Amino acid sequence: MDTTPQTSFEGPLTRLTPVAQWLVLVALTAVFAGVMILGAVPAALLIGPMLAAVATGASGAGIRVPGLGFSGAQALVGLLIGASLEPAIIASFADIWPILLLSVLVTVAASSFLGYFVSRWRILPGTTAVWGSAPGAATAMVLMAGAFGADARLVAFMQYLRVIFVTLAAALIARLWVDTSGVEVPATVWFPPLDHAAFTVTLVTALGGGFLGRLMRLPAPFFLGGMLAGALVHLGGGLALELPPWLMGVAYMVVGWTIGLKFDRALLRTAFKALPQVIVSILALMALCGLLAWFLHVEWDVDPLTAYLATSPGGMDSVAIIAAAASQDVNLSFIMAVQMARFLFVLLAGPPISRMVARWAGP
Structure with missing residues (x-):
């Protein structure tokens, strides 16, 4: 564990020992994450700890998460995404490929266009603006952005802010469209009984995926390696993770x-200064995706709620939960097929697109 203070300014936590700084971070995390979980805020276990860490770091703490811990976390997130690639969803790509192609290209083009202006107007720098606008799974985009030279902190600021906006909008529209008052959201069982054989396979797959990513010299090797390993084990081997x-x-x-x-006071000032413009770009992207959903409804007779949830720009896991709660009124397979196709496209094409748009936006 890195225990050397790494801040260049004095703050209320600067003079505390590293152990005391960690205790402050854990306490703030419990408060922030607990409030968000009670309020059903999306991605509470990621956004809550991140906000707690921002507050801790901005107060002068010099602690850092060990690199091995971050690598393991990336591998597990990649494993989760790889294991979510269900054969039925992938098979449905062939049946709805025109809709997939249109949805993916329009959403990616719109997000890149907005990223161009955020970068061009010097609201946020270069590829950071493009990755922050990318309509993929937020955590994956943050991890990928850092591997390709963007500022992962500002990308996280844009991505998770959009996750909150998009999820709240989707939940509101679903509530207005479908009566979900009688639907009980199942409580999360945090410590379910473990299948020890499957859990062992999972840990071995995570280790093997990280090693594979390093061996192949992939960007974000632990994340992408974990995702590839998870897909191979789940789809190729038919094993449950x-x-x-x-x-x-x-x-x-x-x-x-x-x-x-990693946030410092200067970066926080940059983030808060860019907040109004970032919110405008998020609302603009949501509006464009809403128009795309309307087009799918008119031209292909996709029911409006299914079309909206399918084209919703980000928060894939949250959209899946909302869609499942209204499962009798939406086509869940269609929604996940469109969301997954867009994510895979951004994952593969994101780096060259971000570099191209950054070049167009100028130095």
């Missing part, structure tokens, strides 16, 4: 801490 909520909660917390502790 055991990823209990407590384990993923720890992984999200570590990712949030790693990002948040």
Whole structure:
């Protein structure tokens, strides 16, 4: 564990020992994450720890998450995404490919266009603005952005702010469209009984994925290596991966801490200064995706709620939960197929697109 203070300014936590700084961080994390969980805020176990770490770091703490812990968290997040690639969803790509192609290209083009202006107007720098606007899974985009030279902290600021906006909008529209008053959201079982054989396979796959990513010299090697290994084991081997909520909660917390502790006061000033413009870009992207949903409804007779949730720009896991709660009124497979296709496209094409848009925006 790195115990050397790494801040260049004095703050209320600067003179505390590293152990005391960690205790402050853990206490703030419990408060922030607990309030968000009670308020059903999306990605509470990632955003809560990240906000706690931002507050701790901005107060002069010099602690940092060990690199090995962050690498393991990345591998687990990649494993989760790889294991979510269901054969039925991938098979549906062939049936709805025109809709997939249109949805992916329009959403990516719109987000890149907005990222161009955020960068061009010097609201946020270069590829950071493009990755921050990318309509993919937020955690994956943050991890990928850092590997390709963007500022992962500002990308996280844009991505998770959009996750909150998009999820709240989707939940509101779903509530207005479908009566979900009688639907009970199942309580999360944080410590379910473990299948020890499957859990062992999961840990071995995570280790093997990280090693594979390093061996192949992939960007974000632990994340992408974990994702590839998870997909191979789940799709190719037909094996179930055991990823209990407590384990993923720890992984999200570590990712949030790693990002948040890197914020300093200068970066916070940059983020707050850019906040109005970032909110405008988020609302603009949501409006464009809403128009795309309307087009799918008119031209392909996709029911409006399904079309809106399918084209919703980000918060894939949250959108899946909202769609499942209204499962009798939406086509869940269609929604996840469109969301997954867009995510895979951004994952593969994101780096060259971000570099191209950054070049167009100028130095």
